[in-house]
Amino acid sequence: MKPRELVKLLNENGYIFARQSGSHAIFKNPLSKIIVVPMHNRDIPKGTLTGILKDAEIEIKQ
Numbered sequence: 001m002k003p004r005e006l007v008k009l010l011n012e013n014g015y016i017f018a019r020q021s022g023s024h025a026i027f028k029n030p031l032s033k034i035i036v037v038p039m040h041n042r043d044i045p046k047g048t049l050t051g052i053l054k055d056a057e058i059e060i061k062q
Contacts, residue, residue: 001049003039010035013058029056 007017007025015027015035027035035056038044044052053060 001044002042003037003044006037006044006049006052009058009060010037010056013056015056 003025007027010027013029015029018026018028018034020026020039023039025037025039027037029035033056035052037052038048
């Protein structure tokens with residue numbers, strides 16, 4: 001999954017862009033949960049993606 005696709009998924013699930021620190025975008029939701037997304041030009045590694053989705057409590061059917 002590309003970072004832009006993940007950002008779209010986070011936005012659909014109530015996460016809002018808060019700020020950017022270098023190549024990492026920080027998103028928050030109304031419950032003050034923070035998610036950090038690496039904004040590189042390549043796919044996000046599977047383990048990193050799985051961790052981000054778990055932290056964000058988003059389930060994707062495969």
